[in-house]
């Protein structure tokens with residue numbers, strides 16, 4: 001296991017599910033952890049310090065050092081306080097895992113404004129705000145001549161990279177997180193910060209709400225175990241991964257697929273501006289069967305995984 005001793009990590013939404021597993025895995029590798037969790041409901045309502053406190057106790061029980069943070073990740077000032085807490089409490093910050101998230105699924109024709117706004121806010125601003133404040137801290141360190149080997153791990157979703165029906169708000173936010181990852185990776189490389197993203201899969205309250213109960217297998221490997229998503233986080237946090245940045249890792253059980261995102265594809269080239277009729281003809285000639293997204297299930301199969309819905 002990569003040795004992360006001496007490093008300090010913030011894991012957002014670490015009170016439950018996948019974030020809790022990231023915190024445990026990073027602590028086992030030696031990192032000290034700021035366990036952030038608002039303790040919100042799945043829809044993002046309410047607050048409860050209990051889940052974050054419980055995880056701090058679990059980390060301490062395995063010999064780790066951890067502290068609770070109850071900030072809302074989408075609160076810009078709160079995110080700054082969270083970064084300050086890591087630096088003041090543990091003396092430094094090396095790793096930021098942006099994982100906190102909520103769901104308010106609805107077909108887009110029925111979606112209410114607040115369902116759109118809340119999901120975009122928690123996921124997209126909830127990635128920007130902590131990353132901004134952590135990046136400002138790392139830039140200052142780098143400018144003062146210190147060697148920085150810092151990490152941001154963001155959390156996208158198969159819904160964001162492949163597109164899942166009923167999740168226009170969530171999928172748009174998760175696709176935005178991929179765009180954010182690509183840009184942050186390029187902007188922060190000069191300060192010694194890598195920025196990557198996961199498209200995870202796991203049995204958590206989030207997937208059980210979407211797909212119903214997902215019972216674990218009676219024996220053998222459990223591909224839906226949320227802990228399956230954490231080895232790639234630990235690996236990316238190793239000093240040896242200093243030159244791997246701007247990537248999106250789909251995870252399902254023992255499958256880790258480094259996805260290819262938007263890249264150059266079918267080229268329609270003309271020496272002058274296209275005439276729409278000619279362009280339509282070209283589209284019809286090259287796409288006799290039309291063109292449409294494959295959908296999340298087919299794309300997950302192609303990536304080596306499957307949907308929780310199929311379990």
Ligand SMILES: NC(=O)c1ccc[n+]([C@@H]2O[C@H](COP(=O)([O-])OP(=O)(O)OC[C@H]3O[C@@H](n4cnc5c(N)ncnc54)[C@H](O)[C@@H]3O)[C@@H](O)[C@H]2O)c1
Nearest residue numbers: 013016017018038039040072073100101157201202204206
């Ligand atoms: N479970 C999956 O299969 C799956 C698939 C794709 C993506 N994801 C993503 O993985 C991440 C973790 O999801 P999970 O399945 O573990 O869900 P979860 O509901 O079990 O955990 C999410 C945690 O985030 C916390 N949280 C919510 N809003 C917050 C806020 N504003 N500030 C701080 N904490 C907040 C919640 O209190 C909760 O403990 C999410 O970003 C989710 O969208 C999960």
